[in-house]
Amino acid sequence: MGSTRVKIAIDAMGGDNAPDEIVAGAVRAHAELDVDVVLVGDPHQVEAALKHHTHSSDIEIVPSEGTVEMEEEPLVGLRRKPKASINVAMDLVKKKQADAVVSAGHSGAAMAAALLKLGRLKGIDRPAIGAVLPTLIAGKPVLILDVGANVDCRPKFLEQFALMGTIYSQYVLGNSEPKVGLLNIGEEPNKGNELAIQTHELLSANPAIPFIGNAEGRDVLSGHFDVIVCDGFAGNVLLKFAEAVGEVALQILREELPRGLHGKAGVTFLRPNLKRIKQRMDHAEHGGGLLLGVDGVCIISHGSSQAPTIFNAARLAKDAIDNTVLDRIRSSYDPTVAVRADS
Amino acid sequence: MGSTRVKIAIDAMGGDNAPDEIVAGAVRAHAELDVDVVLVGDPHQVEAALKHHTHSSDIEIVPSEGTVEMEEEPLVGLRRKPKASINVAMDLVKKKQADAVVSAGHSGAAMAAALLKLGRLKGIDRPAIGAVLPTLIAGKPVLILDVGANVDCRPKFLEQFALMGTIYSQYVLGNSEPKVGLLNIGEEPNKGNELAIQTHELLSANPAIPFIGNAEGRDVLSGHFDVIVCDGFAGNVLLKFAEAVGEVALQILREELPRGLHGKAGVTFLRPNLKRIKQRMDHAEHGGGLLLGVDGVCIISHGSSQAPTIFNAARLAKDAIDNTVLDRIRSSYDPTVAVRADS
Numbered sequence: 001m002g003s004t005r006v007k008i009a010i011d012a013m014g015g016d017n018a019p020d021e022i023v024a025g026a027v028r029a030h031a032e033l034d035v036d037v038v039l040v041g042d043p044h045q046v047e048a049a050l051k052h053h054t055h056s057s058d059i060e061i062v063p064s065e066g067t068v069e070m071e072e073e074p075l076v077g078l079r080r081k082p083k084a085s086i087n088v089a090m091d092l093v094k095k096k097q098a099d100a101v102v103s104a105g106h107s108g109a110a111m112a113a114a115l116l117k118l119g120r121l122k123g124i125d126r127p128a129i130g131a132v133l134p135t136l137i138a139g140k141p142v143l144i145l146d147v148g149a150n151v152d153c154r155p156k157f158l159e160q161f162a163l164m165g166t167i168y169s170q171y172v173l174g175n176s177e178p179k180v181g182l183l184n185i186g187e188e189p190n191k192g193n194e195l196a197i198q199t200h201e202l203l204s205a206n207p208a209i210p211f212i213g214n215a216e217g218r219d220v221l222s223g224h225f226d227v228i229v230c231d232g233f234a235g236n237v238l239l240k241f242a243e244a245v246g247e248v249a250l251q252i253l254r255e256e257l258p259r260g261l262h263g264k265a266g267v268t269f270l271r272p273n274l275k276r277i278k279q280r281m282d283h284a285e286h287g288g289g290l291l292l293g294v295d296g297v298c299i300i301s302h303g304s305s306q307a308p309t310i311f312n313a314a315r316l317a318k319d320a321i322d323n324t325v326l327d328r329i330r331s332s333y334d335p336t337v338a339v340r341a342d343s
Numbered sequence: 344m345g346s347t348r349v350k351i352a353i354d355a356m357g358g359d360n361a362p363d364e365i366v367a368g369a370v371r372a373h374a375e376l377d378v379d380v381v382l383v384g385d386p387h388q389v390e391a392a393l394k395h396h397t398h399s400s401d402i403e404i405v406p407s408e409g410t411v412e413m414e415e416e417p418l419v420g421l422r423r424k425p426k427a428s429i430n431v432a433m434d435l436v437k438k439k440q441a442d443a444v445v446s447a448g449h450s451g452a453a454m455a456a457a458l459l460k461l462g463r464l465k466g467i468d469r470p471a472i473g474a475v476l477p478t479l480i481a482g483k484p485v486l487i488l489d490v491g492a493n494v495d496c497r498p499k500f501l502e503q504f505a506l507m508g509t510i511y512s513q514y515v516l517g518n519s520e521p522k523v524g525l526l527n528i529g530e531e532p533n534k535g536n537e538l539a540i541q542t543h544e545l546l547s548a549n550p551a552i553p554f555i556g557n558a559e560g561r562d563v564l565s566g567h568f569d570v571i572v573c574d575g576f577a578g579n580v581l582l583k584f585a586e587a588v589g590e591v592a593l594q595i596l597r598e599e600l601p602r603g604l605h606g607k608a609g610v611t612f613l614r615p616n617l618k619r620i621k622q623r624m625d626h627a628e629h630g631g632g633l634l635l636g637v638d639g640v641c642i643i644s645h646g647s648s649q650a651p652t653i654f655n656a657a658r659l660a661k662d663a664i665d666n667t668v669l670d671r672i673r674s675s676y677d678p679t680v681a682v683r684a685d686s
Contacts, residue, residue, distance in 0.1 A: 071531075136591055148528055151528065151535055152536045152537055183580060185494060185575070185579040185583075192494055192576065193495045193574075193576045196494075196576070216579075216580070216583050217579065217580040217583030217585075217586075217587065218583040218584065218586060218587035219587075220584055220587070221584075221587060221588065221591050222587070230580075232528070233536045233539070233577065234576065234580055236528040236559075236560065237526060237528065237559070237560040237573075237577055237580075237581060238560060238580060238584060240528075240559050240560030240561040241560035241561065241563055241564075241584065241585070242560075242584070243560075243561060244560065244561035244562075244563070244564060244565070245564065245585070245588050245592075246592075248479055248564050249589075249592035251479060252620055253596075253620065256616050256619050257613060257616050257617075257620070258616075259616050259619075260615075260616070262612040262613065262615070262616075263612065263613060263616045265609075265612045266608075266610070266612030266616070267609070268609070269605040269608045270600060270605065270606060270609035270610070270613070272603075272605070273599050273600050273601075273602050273603070273606045273609070274600075276599050276602075277595055277599045
């Protein structure tokens with residue numbers, strides 16, 4: 001699709017707030033980003049949601065029937081419902097009728113659909129979900145992968161995650177010299193479980209990976225690492241804990257700050273600063289996780305996504321496409337693959 | 344030692360702030376808790392540290408030579424230095440000259456020394472380190488184990504952790520009906536890695552464990568669980584992340600709250616409330632982790648421990664002894680073991 005406008009298929013039926021919030025985010029992406037948006041979903045529901053918005057008449061709707069429910073086994077659900085929104089959205093990318101998929105639906109189903117319909121990139125055994133968290137250093141986020149696609153990993157999977165993460169950090173997050181770390185329980189190379197010890201050896205020996213050593217739990221948000229690799233079990237636990245802990249901190253603020261007369265007076269003065277604090281601690285800004293390693297751009301957003309998250313997910317998809325992330329991963333495993341010169 | 348005063352051996356040479364902060368915490372424990380304290384360390388350094396305190400002349404000093412350094416392999420260090428402070432402290436418990444050990448030194452060395460000198464409790468394959476974190480519900484902490492003793496675990500180890508955690512929660516933390524969770528990446532029994540899926544089965548089938556299901560990362564601090572079991576890799580990552588993230592939140596507060604004239608005025612009003620927020624987010628209050636499953640009471644405190652942490656660690660040790668936690672673990676694996684009636 002080269003120089004034409006990027007086209008993003010958005011699963012309008014996926015997530016707790018579908019379709020209204022999904023559609024609202026899609027409309028904003030269509031208006032503010034230089035992209036075309038395709039809404040995949042039940043036409044009646046999507047049209048009804050679109051009616052709340054002006055300037056939305058040129059947004060394309062591709063009909064689907066049903067969704068894979070949270071309690072369904074992903075593969076069973078995908079097979080039973082070939083016209084489910086996530087299946088239809090992936091088919092659009094497979095048929096080159098769209099460049100990317102954004103979904104806030106069942107993340108296991110999205111991943112399975114991507115694998116089935118798009119397949120893996122050459123050289124990649126297991127795709128991984130990458131998530132971006134803010135760090136102590138403003139404007140310097142950290143990419144963590146895998147955060148849930150692969151609960152049992154082998155060392156070479158983590159090596160592949162590290163390579164994909166390096167490329168993503170360089171070309172989407174704009175780190176000219178990304179620093180890669182391995183999530184572990186100590187600084188020394190011989191620390192950790194079997195997976196970590198063997199992965200440390202692989203990462204140290206791979207000249208394409210700018211590996212700087214182990215990252216302990218306390219280092220994750222320090223800003224010293226741009227990419228941290230781990231198995232999908234540890235990564236998922238960490239991500240969900242991080243999301244919740246911001247909420248915990250905000251709740252403690254809400255409970256403790258306004259106490260007493262002085263407290264109430266102080267809070268009145270601080271209202272704008274408190275708003276900024278909420279923004280810095282809030283993870284909704286990050287759009288979602290990029291599924292790295294499949295042959296297509298897929299953004300898996302949080303089930304609780306609201307319009308701003310979907311908007312940010314669409315921006316993430318556009319960035320990945322504009323910076324030819326897939327070609328760059330391909331070429332790192334196969335030097336004959338050319339990466340587009342204009343990026 | 345039955346009805347005599349509880350005697351706690353404190354490793355005066357272990358930790359970043361040894362011996363001064365360790366000795367200060369020990370002196371306070373001696374004065375304020377109904378316990379005897381034994382300081383294990385270099386006599387000259389310990390005596391010099393004791394000189395800063397009044398009423399400390401009746402604190403016993405047991406001499407040791409050297410410590411196991413952070414960069415040393417625990418077993419090698421312990422063997423090379425039989426008179427290292429941690430070895431001497433464990434020997435006191437082994438010889439029934441003390442009831443418990445508190446150390447902020449090399450945690451791997453403390454654990455190895457406990458295993459070598461005291462041995463495991465019958466029925467326990469692997470001892471675990473339990474750590475207590477505050478939750479969203481004030482006064483309702485959660486016990487997480489293992490947080491670092493065993494990086495590669497088998498399902499039955501986690502089952503043993505769950506049983507020991509239940510006893511600890513009941514008899515030390517005072518939960519009459521503790522709720523036990525399994526750290527996992529989803530709510531359903533079939534979610535997670537191999538370890539989690541198999542452990543879920545064991546926990547569900549064990550009538551002695553009040554298992555209520557999987558705990559995701561977002562549930563850890565919710566207060567819905569009193570005990571959460573996991574392998575030492577995930578637990579260590581989570582604990583260190585939790586410790587750091589409180590710091591991150593406080594730093595954002597420090598940076599953002601005083602911005603602008605209104606901010607400065609507001610902060611002046613809020614000083615007492617901000618102090619309370621710092622306390623609620625601060626993890627130093629918790630003393631340290633209890634090493635559960637060895638035949639003795641051992642508290643492993645953070646390397647950065649200062650006097651209040653050591654004081655709290657001594658209180659934790661006293662609570663574990665007063666509530667006969669070891670006998671209760673023993674009796675759960677061997678019904679012929681009697682638990683002291685006075686507890």
